[in-house]
């Protein structure tokens with residue numbers, strides 16, 4: 001019913017916009033039908049509800065109720081050096097349901113865990129990942145810049161496979177965050193899911209980029225996926241500072257932000273057949289959770305870093321959340 005509602009809105013909008021542009025009812029009809037055919041032909045169905053539930057609410061069965069999942073952001077970057085094996089172990093020890101890990105690639109094409117495109121912020125090395133080979137990276141200290149660097153000294157940058165093996169061993173759910181490289185990522189996941197089929201029931205691939213998710217599902221439609229979104233992300237940084245100093249550029253980007261937000265909520269989610277929507281926490285309300293629930297999509301909030309907030313997302317909204325720390329209140333890591 002509601003999906004029909006979505007469709008009616010979408011096609012009416014296309015029809016009206018084309019009619020305004022061309023003043024031709026014929027063209028409007030033809031283009032609207034083309035959009036319909038495009039979506040009907042190219043969209044991926046959602047992964048099965050049972051599998052999505054396995055991934056998104058693994059604790060619900062054990063607890064017998066709607067227990068939400070607590071996911072450690074970058075493995076829990078406040079409690080241990082982000083995107084490391086130490087972080088994964090720490091998250092497990094502190095009771096996380098899962099970990100969110102960032103996928104990147106070395107110059108020689110090895111999938112590894114790293115959030116940034118350069119190693120400078122987190123390690124004692126310097127330079128772009130795309131210029132460094134795995135043997136150079138393996139010498140770096142991934143704890144070098146962390147507040148607990150003494151406790152975790154000598155921690156290495158893990159490969160994707162090393163990290164996944166640890167998560168499987170500790171029975172953690174994995175939220176893979178993929179920023180780009182759609183083809184390389186699709187190939188890496190194809191190998192990974194083949195070698196470790198348990199991942200179908202215990203991991204979800206997430207991205208800000210719809211084309212990454214689309215590519216992943218093209219390569220393997222069985223994988224559970226999510227889109228990640230922060231409204232106004234094209235015009236503002238995560239901390240609220242405008243990205244562009246030119247007023248025109250800023251306004252133009254805000255306009256694009258409005259279009260992108262609309263597309264996420266009305267078209268892209270269906271095209272990709274996502275099972276969850278990862279959204280910046282400030283944009284979540286009960287109505288918002290309801291909106292997605294009616295579409296069979298679970299909302300996950302990020303990044304929820306204080307106890308008061310955590311209780312709200314857990315007890316009032318009943319949704320999964322991603323946090324930088326399992327043990328104490330902390331500042332967000334952007």
Ligand SMILES: *[C@@H]1O[C@H](CO)[C@@H](O)[C@H](O)[C@H]1NC(C)=O
Pocket residue numbers: 124125126139140141154
């Ligand atoms: C980084 O730290 C590791 C471990 O302490 C050390 O072996 C390596 O030489 C250091 N690398 C640089 C570039 O300082």
Ligand SMILES: *[C@@H]1O[C@H](CO)[C@@H](O)[C@H](O)[C@H]1NC(C)=O
Pocket residue numbers: 050054197198199200201
């Ligand atoms: C995933 O879970 C389903 C349902 O519980 C089960 O039938 C299936 O064998 C599991 N698949 C893997 C690869 O573990």
